[in-house]
Amino acid sequence: MKPTRLAAFSDGVIAIIITIMVLELRAPAGNQLDDLRPLLPVFLAYVLSFVFISIYWNNHHHLIYAARRVNGAIMWANIHLLFWLSIIPFTTSWMSGHPGELWPTVLYGINLLMPGFAFRLLLSAIVREHGRDSDIARAIGPDLKGYASLFFYVLAIAMAFFNPWVSYVIYAGVAVIWLIPDRRVEGILSKE
Numbered sequence: 001m002k003p004t005r006l007a008a009f010s011d012g013v014i015a016i017i018i019t020i021m022v023l024e025l026r027a028p029a030g031n032q033l034d035d036l037r038p039l040l041p042v043f044l045a046y047v048l049s050f051v052f053i054s055i056y057w058n059n060h061h062h063l064i065y066a067a068r069r070v071n072g073a074i075m076w077a078n079i080h081l082l083f084w085l086s087i088i089p090f091t092t093s094w095m096s097g098h099p100g101e102l103w104p105t106v107l108y109g110i111n112l113l114m115p116g117f118a119f120r121l122l123l124s125a126i127v128r129e130h131g132r133d134s135d136i137a138r139a140i141g142p143d144l145k146g147y148a149s150l151f152f153y154v155l156a157i158a159m160a161f162f163n164p165w166v167s168y169v170i171y172a173g174v175a176v177i178w179l180i181p182d183r184r185v186e187g188i189l190s191k192e
Contacts, residue, residue, distance in 0.1 A: 006078060007064040013082045014057045020089040021046060021053075024096075045096035048172060049088050055178040056085060056115060060122075066136050067126050077125040081118035087111050105164035109157035112171060116150050149174050 025046060028035035060081070067074070091111040095104040123146070127137045156170035 001070045001075065003064045003067045003070050006070050006075065007061060010060055010064070010078060010082060011057070014053060014060075014085065017086055017089060018050065018053060021049060021092060024089065024093050041099040042096040045092050045099075048168075048175060049092040051175045051179070052112060052115075053085060053088060055175065056081070056119065059119070059178075063123070063126065063136075066139070067130065069129060071125075071129050073125040074122065074129060077118070077122040081115055081122055084111065084115040084118050088115075100164050102160055102164060105160040105167050106157055109153055109160060109167060109171065112174070113150065113153035113157065116146065116153060120146060120150070145177060149177065 025042065026039075028039060064070075064078075088111055091104070091108045095101075095108040098104045120143075123140055123143065127134070127140060130136050152170050152174050156167040156174075159170065160167040
């Protein structure tokens with residue numbers, strides 16, 4: 001399979017995930033600004049989840065286009081990533097419907113942790129296929145941001161048992177870390 005075909009399939013799945021999430025946004029019954037206040041947690045959770053999915057899409061896009069070939073391990077690792085991303089609308093909905101509650105916050109954190117772990121598996125599969133001395137392996141390097149994200153997700157999950165609001169701040173902090181452009185893989189693409 002060519003990497004472009006895998007990217008197109010993944011793009012379609014991610015587009016559906018975003019569509020499902022936006023369908024959870026409901027207009028208030030009333031027509032006053034105060035009627036929007038109860039929807040604020042839903043909207044903020046949507047924004048956070050939209051940002052996370054956008055980050056994954058952006059990084060996935062660059063990674064797959066930098067790959068020269070795709071094998072079965074890469075395809076399964078990709079499906080694994082898409083599985084965890086596809087659950088984000090559910091955990092977002094549960095968390096936004098119960099702001100500040102323990103288990104929705106924990107499950108949301110687990111649902112952020114697992115795509116991070118799945119992306120690591122995808123990176124590993126691509127590096128194995130292309131070799132440790134390949135351009136893509138050198139570009140990915142030690143992936144400190146990726147490992148730091150996993151650490152912060154675990155920290156946020158643990159903090160939910162004490163104060164779920166601290167978890168939300170940590171989740172948002174991880175998103176901010178990834179909004180800072182990461183030019184490692186883009187460097188490979190610019191050589192072409």
